[in-house]
Amino acid sequence: MHIPDGYLGPYTYGGLWAAIVPIWIFASKRVQKVLKASQIPLLALSAAFSFVIMMFNVPIPGGTTGHATGVVLISILIGPWAAVLAVSIALIIQALIFGDGGITAIGANCFNMAFAEALVGYLIYKLVAGKSGITSKRRIIGAGAGAYIGINLAAFLTAFELGIQTILHSGTDGRPMYSPFPLTITIPAIMIEHVLLFGVLEAVITILVLIYLRKSHPELIK
Amino acid sequence: MAIPEWLKKQSSVVSHQLSVKKTKERFLDKTLQQIVSFTEDTMFNDMVSSKNGFFQKIEPRTKIFTILIFIVILSLQKGINSIAIFLVVSLALALFSRIPLYLFIKRLLPVFIFTLFISMPATLNIIVNGKPLIKICALKDQYSIGRLIIPQEIFITHEGVLSVLSLLIRVTASVSFVFLMTFTTPPNRFIKAASYFMPAALSLIVSISYRYIFFLIRKVEEFIMGFKSRNISPVFYKNTRAGQGWAASRMSLLFSISLKLSKELEQAMESRGYTNERFKVQDSKFKVSGYDRIWILFSIIFSGVMLWKF
Numbered sequence: 001m002h003i004p005d006g007y008l009g010p011y012t013y014g015g016l017w018a019a020i021v022p023i024w025i026f027a028s029k030r031v032q033k034v035l036k037a038s039q040i041p042l043l044a045l046s047a048a049f050s051f052v053i054m055m056f057n058v059p060i061p062g063g064t065t066g067h068a069t070g071v072v073l074i075s076i077l078i079g080p081w082a083a084v085l086a087v088s089i090a091l092i093i094q095a096l097i098f099g100d101g102g103i104t105a106i107g108a109n110c111f112n113m114a115f116a117e118a119l120v121g122y123l124i125y126k127l128v129a130g131k132s133g134i135t136s137k138r139r140i141i142g143a144g145a146g147a148y149i150g151i152n153l154a155a156f157l158t159a160f161e162l163g164i165q166t167i168l169h170s171g172t173d174g175r176p177m178y179s180p181f182p183l184t185i186t187i188p189a190i191m192i193e194h195v196l197l198f199g200v201l202e203a204v205i206t207i208l209v210l211i212y213l214r215k216s217h218p219e220l221i222k
Numbered sequence: 223m224a225i226p227e228w229l230k231k232q233s234s235v236v237s238h239q240l241s242v243k244k245t246k247e248r249f250l251d252k253t254l255q256q257i258v259s260f261t262e263d264t265m266f267n268d269m270v271s272s273k274n275g276f277f278q279k280i281e282p283r284t285k286i287f288t289i290l291i292f293i294v295i296l297s298l299q300k301g302i303n304s305i306a307i308f309l310v311v312s313l314a315l316a317l318f319s320r321i322p323l324y325l326f327i328k329r330l331l332p333v334f335i336f337t338l339f340i341s342m343p344a345t346l347n348i349i350v351n352g353k354p355l356i357k358i359c360a361l362k363d364q365y366s367i368g369r370l371i372i373p374q375e376i377f378i379t380h381e382g383v384l385s386v387l388s389l390l391i392r393v394t395a396s397v398s399f400v401f402l403m404t405f406t407t408p409p410n411r412f413i414k415a416a417s418y419f420m421p422a423a424l425s426l427i428v429s430i431s432y433r434y435i436f437f438l439i440r441k442v443e444e445f446i447m448g449f450k451s452r453n454i455s456p457v458f459y460k461n462t463r464a465g466q467g468w469a470a471s472r473m474s475l476l477f478s479i480s481l482k483l484s485k486e487l488e489q490a491m492e493s494r495g496y497t498n499e500r501f502k503v504q505d506s507k508f509k510v511s512g513y514d515r516i517w518i519l520f521s522i523i524f525s526g527v528m529l530w531k532f
Contacts, residue, residue: 005396044430208470
């Protein structure tokens with residue numbers, strides 16, 4: 001789901017950079033007026049945790065493997081606005097230092113995963129969990145639903161951004177300049193695997209991690 | 223001493239169980255592979271950044287700024303020739319920076335192969351219509367799947383090939399510039415230089431986060447090696463759910479370790495009297511060398527020419 005450089009045209013990546021910068025400013029204000037010393041280690045370690053989680057392969061039925069993004073999980077554990085910053089930092093390190101995901105596409109990747117996935121996933125979790133206790137099943141169901149819908153929303157946004165390139169940017173001969181596939185292909189191609197496979201994996205991992213944390217470190221769950 | 227007969231017999235059950243183990247153990251090996259690839263990248267960076275090449279001598283802030291400008295200008299290019307010029311320039315810079323070209327290309331291969339694999343269908347007239355180049359097949363009739371129309375005659379189009387080539391070269395050139403920027407600069411200097419382009423607190427978070435990524439990755443490696451050395455039972459590997467449960471339990475442990483570390487770090491920072499004003503992580507004074515002047519001059523001319531062509 002990390003969009004590399006070259007797949008998005010300037011209108012799309014420029015627009016998403018313009019959208020994500022105010023979100024980062026708002027998120028840092030929400031985390032604390034200006035980031036205080038106490039917030040810096042938490043965000044740094046959460047970003048490192050988010051980076052490492054994306055390397056963790058998990059078995060999928062059928063003999064193959066996949067990895068979870070852990071975005072909604074981090075959102076539940078440290079709060080949605082702190083998660084927006086932590087996951088963004090993990091994505092920036094991936095793009096700048098390891099070339100995983102594009103530099104021009106940092107705005108798009110952060111908007112899709114760090115903002116939309118984290119925030120919508122958390123809202124669904126909160127909506128289902130309500131004011132129930134830490135041991136309540138509603139919390140677990142909410143976390144699973146949030147993770148499933150969150151990752152599918154991020155996948156949909158990625159598919160949409162890639163698919164509109166054929167509409168926004170065409171050469172003089174009509175050929176696509178960036179991602180060459182229209183929405184009729186990008187949406188089913190990306191969504192089918194996320195709806196059937198990666199969304200389920202994300203939900204299962206989020207639920208299992210929360211169950212483990214509930215047993216071993218209940219004080220860590222907000 | 224002679225080997226007893228029972229030990230010489232082959233057990234079909236055991237060999238079957240081992241094959242099950244091999245398939246289901248893949249998720250552990252894949253994670254280890256990712257850790258190895260991460261370590262390889264870091265070692266490659268150490269090896270390349272310590273060489274006495276052209277790009278290693280460029281001041282990191284100048285390097286980051288000019289490369290970012292190049293990547294943006296590259297994204298604006300429409301013609302395949304002008305996109306290819308960027309790839310040639312990036313490879314030439316890699317050569318001048320004494321980066322072994324085969325190792326550099328090896329680093330570019332995964333993104334090249336991935337883009338090639340997913341963009342190949344766009345050469346067909348199903349995706350990009352245009353002048354026929356090579357006929358693939360003829361169907362009985364025209365079909366439609368939802369809003370996607372599959373024409374009666376399927377062929378590779380001239381426009382489709384150009385479109386795929388443009389994407390392929392653009393993506394490879396962009397990644398090539400990013401690698402050039404990161405591999406020729408030691409990570410600590412890179413982060414310090416990058417702090418000029420981001421808010422002070424953010425640069426400190428990136429700097430701490432980068433250091434602790436190595437610590438957490440080491441922990442994951444220990445989890446896997448410990449697990450592998452303790453478990454020989456194939457029963458575990460038959461069960462996908464058990465594998466997912468194990469991964470989730472390690473993730474929760476990793477999170478509690480991360481929180482514990484963040485609290486220790488917070489106490490360490492507080493005890494040393496850190497305040498927001500002191501958070502600026504910046505490199506030494508900006509000194510422009512002869513190499514920087516050559517590079518800045520080249521960058522201005524090259525960017526100007528490519529923008530004018532665009």
